[in-house]
Amino acid sequence: MSLDVNMSVTGNAPEALNVQQKLSAALGLAGIFIMSLSVFNVGFQPQALWLTLAIGLVAVGIVWYTRASYAGKTAGIKNDGVYFKSLTNRGLWAYIVGVVFTGFYIVLYFYPGLLGLNSSGANTGVISLFDPLSQLMAGRPASQWFVYGVLYTLAILGFGFKFLWKYRHNSYQRLRTFSVMFFQLGFAFIIPELMARLNDDDFSLPYYNIINIWPLNYYNFEQYRVDEFISAGDIGIALLIFGILSILVITPILTYKYGKRWYCSWVCGCGGLAETAGDPFRHLSDKTQSAWKLERWLVHSVLVFVVVMTTAVVYSYLNGGGYWLSGGAFLISVAVLLSVIFGWAMLFKRQELKKDARYAAIGFFVVIMALIALHFSGMTSKVFLFEAETLRSSYGFMIGAIFSGVVGVGFYPIFGNRVWCRFGCPMAAILGFQQRLFSKFRITTNGGQCISCGNCSTYCEMGIDVRAYAQKGENIVRSSCVGCGICASVCPRGVLKLENDDPKGRINSKDVLLGNDVDLMDLVNQNKK
Amino acid sequence: MKQEHIVIIGNGISGVTLARHIRKLSDKRITLISSESDYFFSRTALMYVYMGHMKWNHLKPYEDTFWEKNRLELKQAHVTHVDTEHKQLKLDSGEDFSYDKLVIACGSRYNKFGWPGQDAEAVIGLVSKQDLEQLEVYAPNNNVCKRAVIVGGGLIGVELAEMLSTRNIPVTFLVREEHFWNTVIPDEEAQVLERHIREHGIDLRLGNSLEEIITDEHRRAKAVKVKETGEIIDCDLVGLTPGVSPNIDFLKSSKIELNRGVLVNRMLETSEPDVYAIGDCAEQREPIGNRPPVEAVWYTGRMMGETLAQTLCGNPMEYNPGHWFNSAKFFDIEYQTYGWVFPTPKEGHDDFYWEAEDGKKCIHIHFEKEPRIFKGINTFGIRMRHEVFDYWLTEEATVEEVIKNLKKANFDPEFFEAYEKQIQKEFEKEFNTIEL
Numbered sequence: 011m012s013l014d015v016n017m018s019v020t021g022n023a024p025e026a027l028n029v030q031q032k033l034s035a036a037l038g039l040a041g042i043f044i045m046s047l048s049v050f051n052v053g054f055q056p057q058a059l060w061l062t063l064a065i066g067l068v069a070v071g072i073v074w075y076t077r078a079s080y081a082g083k084t085a086g087i088k089n090d091g092v093y094f095k096s097l098t099n100r101g102l103w104a105y106i107v108g109v110v111f112t113g114f115y116i117v118l119y120f121y122p123g124l125l126g127l128n129s130s131g132a133n134t135g136v137i138s139l140f141d142p143l144s145q146l147m148a149g150r151p152a153s154q155w156f157v158y159g160v161l162y163t164l165a166i167l168g169f170g171f172k173f174l175w176k177y178r179h180n181s182y183q184r185l186r187t188f189s190v191m192f193f194q195l196g197f198a199f200i201i202p203e204l205m206a207r208l209n210d211d212d213f214s215l216p217y218y219n220i221i222n223i224w225p226l227n228y229y230n231f232e233q234y235r236v237d238e239f240i241s242a243g244d245i246g247i248a249l250l251i252f253g254i255l256s257i258l259v260i261t262p263i264l265t266y267k268y269g270k271r272w273y274c275s276w277v278c279g280c281g282g283l284a285e286t287a288g289d290p291f292r293h294l295s296d297k298t299q300s301a302w303k304l305e306r307w308l309v310h311s312v313l314v315f316v317v318v319m320t321t322a323v324v325y326s327y328l329n330g331g332g333y334w335l336s337g338g339a340f341l342i343s344v345a346v347l348l349s350v351i352f353g354w355a356m357l358f359k360r361q362e363l364k365k366d367a368r369y370a371a372i373g374f375f376v377v378i379m380a381l382i383a384l385h386f387s388g389m390t391s392k393v394f395l396f397e398a399e400t401l402r403s404s405y406g407f408m409i410g411a412i413f414s415g416v417v418g419v420g421f422y423p424i425f426g427n428r429v430w431c432r433f434g435c436p437m438a439a440i441l442g443f444q445q446r447l448f449s450k451f452r453i454t455t456n457g458g459q460c461i462s463c464g465n466c467s468t469y470c471e472m473g474i475d476v477r478a479y480a481q482k483g484e485n486i487v488r489s490s491c492v493g494c495g496i497c498a499s500v501c502p503r504g505v506l507k508l509e510n511d512d513p514k515g516r517i518n519s520k521d522v523l524l525g526n527d528v529d530l531m532d533l534v535n536q537n538k539k
Numbered sequence: 540m541k542q543e544h545i546v547i548i549g550n551g552i553s554g555v556t557l558a559r560h561i562r563k564l565s566d567k568r569i570t571l572i573s574s575e576s577d578y579f580f581s582r583t584a585l586m587y588v589y590m591g592h593m594k595w596n597h598l599k600p601y602e603d604t605f606w607e608k609n610r611l612e613l614k615q616a617h618v619t620h621v622d623t624e625h626k627q628l629k630l631d632s633g634e635d636f637s638y639d640k641l642v643i644a645c646g647s648r649y650n651k652f653g654w655p656g657q658d659a660e661a662v663i664g665l666v667s668k669q670d671l672e673q674l675e676v677y678a679p680n681n682n683v684c685k686r687a688v689i690v691g692g693g694l695i696g697v698e699l700a701e702m703l704s705t706r707n708i709p710v711t712f713l714v715r716e717e718h719f720w721n722t723v724i725p726d727e728e729a730q731v732l733e734r735h736i737r738e739h740g741i742d743l744r745l746g747n748s749l750e751e752i753i754t755d756e757h758r759r760a761k762a763v764k765v766k767e768t769g770e771i772i773d774c775d776l777v778g779l780t781p782g783v784s785p786n787i788d789f790l791k792s793s794k795i796e797l798n799r800g801v802l803v804n805r806m807l808e809t810s811e812p813d814v815y816a817i818g819d820c821a822e823q824r825e826p827i828g829n830r831p832p833v834e835a836v837w838y839t840g841r842m843m844g845e846t847l848a849q850t851l852c853g854n855p856m857e858y859n860p861g862h863w864f865n866s867a868k869f870f871d872i873e874y875q876t877y878g879w880v881f882p883t884p885k886e887g888h889d890d891f892y893w894e895a896e897d898g899k900k901c902i903h904i905h906f907e908k909e910p911r912i913f914k915g916i917n918t919f920g921i922r923m924r925h926e927v928f929d930y931w932l933t934e935e936a937t938v939e940e941v942i943k944n945l946k947k948a949n950f951d952p953e954f955f956e957a958y959e960k961q962i963q964k965e966f967e968k969e970f971n972t973i974e975l
Contacts, residue, residue: 084735084738084739084871085871086870089590089591089592090590090591090592090705091590091591092592093591093592093593093594094591095591179871180952180955181952181953181954182954182955298602299602456922456924456926457864457924457925457926457929458864458925459838459864459866459875459925461584461837461838462552462581462584463583463584463587464584464587464593464597464598464599464600465584465587465592465593467597468593468597477600478600495952499952502868502873503866503868503873503875504866504875504922504923504950507922507951508952508953521560521563522845523841523842523845524861524926524929525838525861525862525864525925525929526842526846526861527856527860527861528933529859530845530846530849530856530859533849533854
């Protein structure tokens with residue numbers, strides 16, 4: 011027998027689930043089953059009762075499952091058997107769940123009719139099951155997005171509860187989990203639904219979840235929304251300005267002080283789902299160098315795409331006139347902003363960028379500027395060669411639906427819980443850029459204490475090979491790090507600590523670690539310089 | 540000039556650190572010989588594979604392409620004889636393999652103290668990859684293994700107990716001493732750990748040692764006999780974890796001078812020219828400070844590798860480790876130590892012990908009575924900053940300075956409960972030497 015083959019395939023692993031876990035899982039699935047049956051217009055009446063029952067079963071199932079998993083155990087890291095379970099080790103169950111999730115997202119995005127959304131007439135199917143709740147909150151019938159919002163919130167709250175229990179010994183984990191549960195329930199779900207109640211014939215605000223910041227919320231500055239914001243008077247203008255300040259002012263300040271974690275693992279809804287429902291899959295992220303390379307190219311390409319797309323869309327309606335800002339002025343201010351950021355990075359942070367990052371930055375910058383120049387010279391009528399609408403709809407389809415939903419969540423059990431956040435999210439790319447070059451945040455390595463065990467790397471959901479830094483005594487300063495703190499939690503030797511401190515000396519590669527003869531350390535570390 | 544060929548026996552942390560550093564400093568040809576595993580892995584993490592936290596691949600700190608990229612040659616073989624006169628190794632394949640410089644970094648194996656039945660089937664240690672494979676055979680679950688007995692209370696014993704308990708295998712843990720690991724830690728800490736071990740359902744027997752391992756007709760262990768009580772404990776697995784010793788049998792036919800380990804001087808040179816030894820298998824002729832002559836610790840192996848690389852690359856350097864430090868984890872309780880804390884304070888030393896109300900966190904400080912120089916700390920359940928303690932030890936800070944500034948040394952995650960105030964108050968109550 012060889013250990014190089016996964017040991018779980020020996021069939022000797024302990025029974026993956028105990029009786030209570032099985033029963034509670036069945037209970038939760040019964041809730042899902044009620045919802046699934048309602049798709050076929052089974053006619054559960056009264057709907058309010060059946061909906062309560064379905065949601066209640068899911069909630070009770072998760073709570074019971076949590077109890078069955080952790081109640082009898084001491085507080086501490088409980089990753090026992092993660093690689094023995096089919097669901098968490100890419101076994102049959104993982105693929106079944108992956109296919110179901112993926113299917114759900116495809117139906118949700120592309121075939122909402124199957125769920126009971128009718129273009130004319132009342133809802134049927136599972137969407138009608140949610141009508142009573144939607145009426146109660148927003149005073150209108152449910153949509154597929156309302157159904158999704160309820161399920162999404164339920165998942166974050168339920169599995170958040172599970173996470174809280176699993177990490178009950180760890181205040182950092184608990185606090186940030188309370189935080190994502192709070193933001194999801196309050197800002198992403200309840201407030202926008204209640205806001206819909208304010209809308210009537212002469213007053214209308216777009217559906218706005220203020221923690222969903224552009225460019226994650228890639229449609230935030232589209233014409234219909236901007237028009238609605240403006241027509242809604244002061245409150246609408248305030249929200250619009252908040253949306254712009256979020257990305258241009260609030261985000262850089264908070265990221266400078268705390269790293270991108272303030273958003274990615276404390277506030278963001280995508281992060282919230284990943285950290286709660288996705289937690290059992292965090293170890294599945296790919297840690298190889300090649301995956302890191304792919305990540306860098308992909309996530310920054312998406313960022314460029316969303317910048318280009320948004321610029322084109324905003325420009326095209328501003329150009330139509332009727333706004334205080336003209337299309338040309340807007341385009342020039344975008345060009346200036348990009349030039350300032352590019353110039354700053356190249357002038358002051360050049361040595362911190364890897365070679366491929368420099369080339370890519372220069373390449374992207376030159377192309378964007380050239381296109382803007384071409385446009386002003388009158389050589390092309392379209393800003394970025396394509397129609398703004400084409401860019402918008404292809405972004406919405408490829409990135410908004412396929413990448414963030416179908417792949418991002420659907421593939422949790424196969425590629426881990428942060429596929430979207432790592433490879434696709436343009437917001438993460440911006441925050442990561444700030445975190446890498448302009449932040450006080452780092453993960454500190456504790457002297458020479460690392461034993462290279464690999465728990466940190468294994469459980470890093472972003473696929474960072476944390477150990478590679480820790481065993482060199484080097485702090486971890488990576489743009490992708492979302493600061494979930496799990497590496498520090500699973501470390502058996504107390505080696506890692508998330509810290510905000512003076513940006514100087516943040517990156518500290520060492521050849522010889524603390525613990526050896528001081529002269530030797532001096533010598534070797536000097537030789538490097 | 541011919542390229543010098545450095546051959547390293549063993550691809551554990553010592554040998555691999557050495558190889559990496561030689562490569563950084565030079566262009567020498569480097570070969571690592573091992574019969575244990577294809578690639579370097581973290582021995583300290585073996586437990587996590589059995590527990591299902593990780594797969595074997597996760598134990599490897601470097602991707603498999605690393606070795607070729609850095610021109611580190613890996614040879615799968617077992618060395619059976621070292622001929623220092625002709626600078627040749629005899630391999631189990633019959634091949635002769637020559638070297639210009641030889642480094643022995645072959646590590647440890649687990650101790651057996653001549654117990655009857657110690658070589659029977661289903662008697663295992665927990666040192667090598669092969670030990671882990673054996674464990675998977677004899678204790679895959681609690682149907683095959685209805686009870687396991689672990690002999691020897693130390694770091695590996697408690698790891699093995701934790702591993703088996705994750706598969707719901709009942710464990711009896713025989714510890715010869717009156718308190719757990721009290722050859723190294725004071726009784727106060729030992730008692731914290733004893734409670735914690737028992738909390739996990741482990742049948743911990745203090746003051747109990749092994750008389751013999753009773754085997755069945757297939758020479759497979761079926762029970763153990765306890766020396767002190769005469770009790771026979773039925774079991775399907777016996778784990779021997781009474782420490783480790785250098786794995787040097789294959790050197791007995793060579794001219795290299797051996798004692799418990801391969802004898803080396805401070806330059807890490809053995810008795811034979813161009814032969815060095817580092818890591819667990821090396822034994823210092825003159826112990827360094829309070830350190831034992833054989834140090835079977837991950838960190839010291841790494842440090843010897845760092846040092847010898849300098850010597851072999853033209854910058855001769857003595858092995859001169861800095862302040863002692865170590866760490867471990869006992870089930871859920873993390874342990875770190877900086878400087879020296881002995882089971883009982885040395886002559887002229889005093890100690891200060893603090894334990895949290897939950898009985899799962901404690902610190903123990905030893906210091907000189909006059910002047911009040913801080914000598915070392917054991918910390919359980921509270922993470923401390925290596926750099927800060929290293930600095931205090933170098934600067935010979937007083938115990939009062941340390942207690943007053945303890946917050947600076949805290950390395951717990953953000954938002955964790957802080958205990959410095961409690962600790963300071965208790966210190967003040969006991970010694971009345973700091974102003975709060």
